[in-house]
Amino acid sequence: MSGDSRWSEVWELARKRAVAFLDCRQEIPCNPCELVCRKGAIVVEKDICSPPSCRPELCDGCGRCVAYCPGMAVFLLDRREGGGKARVTLPYEMAHLPRVGEEVWVTDGEGKELGRGRVVEVRSVGAHAPTVLLTVEVPEDRALKVRAARIRIESSEEPEEVIGYREPDYCLCRCEEVTDSRLRELLPMGFRTPAALRRFSRVGLGYCQGKFCHENLAQILAEGTGLSVEDAGLIRVRPPVRPVKLSRLGGGNGRDNEL
Numbered sequence: 470m471s472g473d474s475r476w477s478e479v480w481e482l483a484r485k486r487a488v489a490f491l492d493c494r495q496e497i498p499c500n501p502c503e504l505v506c507r508k509g510a511i512v513v514e515k516d517i518c519s520p521p522s523c524r525p526e527l528c529d530g531c532g533r534c535v536a537y538c539p540g541m542a543v544f545l546l547d548r549r550e551g552g553g554k555a556r557v558t559l560p561y562e563m564a565h566l567p568r569v570g571e572e573v574w575v576t577d578g579e580g581k582e583l584g585r586g587r588v589v590e591v592r593s594v595g596a597h598a599p600t601v602l603l604t605v606e607v608p609e610d611r612a613l614k615v616r617a618a619r620i621r622i623e624s625s626e627e628p629e630e631v632i633g634y635r636e637p638d639y640c641l642c643r644c645e646e647v648t649d650s651r652l653r654e655l656l657p658m659g660f661r662t663p664a665a666l667r668r669f670s671r672v673g674l675g676y677c678q679g680k681f682c683h684e685n686l687a688q689i690l691a692e693g694t695g696l697s698v699e700d701a702g703l704i705r706v707r708p709p710v711r712p713v714k715l716s717r718l719g720g721g722n723g724r725d726n727e728l
Contacts, residue, residue, distance in 0.1 A: 476613055479525045479546055487530030487547040487558065492578065492616070493520040495540055497677050499644075502534040502543055535560050536593070536600045539643045539677060545604075546612055555612035556589060561603035566591055567620050574619040575607055583611045586618065641689070642682045644675020649689065656693035663690060663702055679703075 479490045489510065491502070498517040510527035511534055513519055534543045535558055545558035557575075567573055567588045575586040586605035593601055603618055641649050647670050660666045663673070663686055672686055673679030679686070683703045690701040 476546075479523075480548075480613070482525050482528075483546040483548040483555070485549070487532075487545045487556070488525045489523055489528045489530065489532075489534055489543055489545055490525070490613070491521060491523050491543050493538075493540060493542040495542070496520065499539060499677055501537045501539060501643075505533045505537045507531070507533070531594065532558055532592075532602050533594050535602055536595075541600070541617075544616070545602075547604075548609065548612075550606065553609050554606050555609040556604050556606050557586075557612050557615045558590075558602050558604045559615065559618055560600045561591075561618065562600055563620065565620055566601065567603065567618075571620075573603075573605060575605060575611070575615045576617045576619060577614045578616040580617075582619075583614055584608070586615070588618075641685050642672040642675060642679075644677055644682075645671040645673075647672040647682075649685075652686070652689050653693060656690070661690070661694050661696070663687065666690065 476490045479488045482488045491511070496518050500513045500517055500521065502521055503511045503513050508527045508529055510524050510529075511521050512524070513521045530545055530547070532545055535545060538560065541560040541562075543560070545556075547556040547558070550556060569588055569591060571588045572585050573588060575583050577583055584607070586607040588603065589606050590604035591601060592604075605615070605618055607615055641647055641652060652666060652670060652672060655666060655670060660669065663683070666686065667673050667679075673682055687698050687701045687703050690696065691698045694701065
């Protein structure tokens with residue numbers, strides 16, 4: 470196997486079908502991948518802050534987990550092509566959608582370029598899915614290292630329309646599904662702080678507590694109010710930062726009902 474030994478079973482199963490593999494490095498309360506998996510292949514085993522695990526033998530390669538992971542940490546591997554090539558399906562959220570057959574630069578998790586890949590499919594798993602799935606063909610020995618694709622636009626041609634894909638309103642807070650336009654609609658009502666917008670719209674009140682959206686929220690607030698980003702401020706994270714049991718808050722042993 471070429472790559473991390475954590476995915477040895479995925480590597481073998483990928484000879485027969487596309488299989489999901491996870492590279493989640495965040496210990497935050499988050500489990501959309503588990504919730505959208507219709508086969509029960511993805512499980513958060515301990516508590517909601519634990520990184521999820523995947524049972525690849527149950528995975529059917531539908532790609533829903535890839536599209537719905539807020540951290541863009543789920544991918545599909547498909548080795549059926551053979552000939553030293555493999556296909557990796559990546560989450561893709563850039564405005565320019567590449568064409569099938571186009572060459573892209575693929576990178577690892579640190580942004581280091583691994584070489585070129587060829588786009589073989591661009592699709593959506595549904596009209597409300599927040600992310601497009603980009604499948605690229607790469608050398609097999611690099612497949613498990615690929616985490617993203619970079620597009621170098623060299624023409625003004627419009628990208629191809631993706632079947633089943635509808636240009637989304639940018640989903641700023643993916644945990645609570647609060648869109649960019651929704652927040653901009655609220656600004657004329659007089660909201661001038663992240664806290665006020667948070668209470669009214671629920672932006673930043675989801676699993677990640679604003680970890681992924683607080684900077685974009687500050688930017689929108691600054692644009693709508695004329696404040697600087699620094700003056701607009703960021704969402705304040707309030708304790709508890711991890712889910713705790715009610716019995717612990719009351720001085721018990723933590724074995725009773727969970728918060």
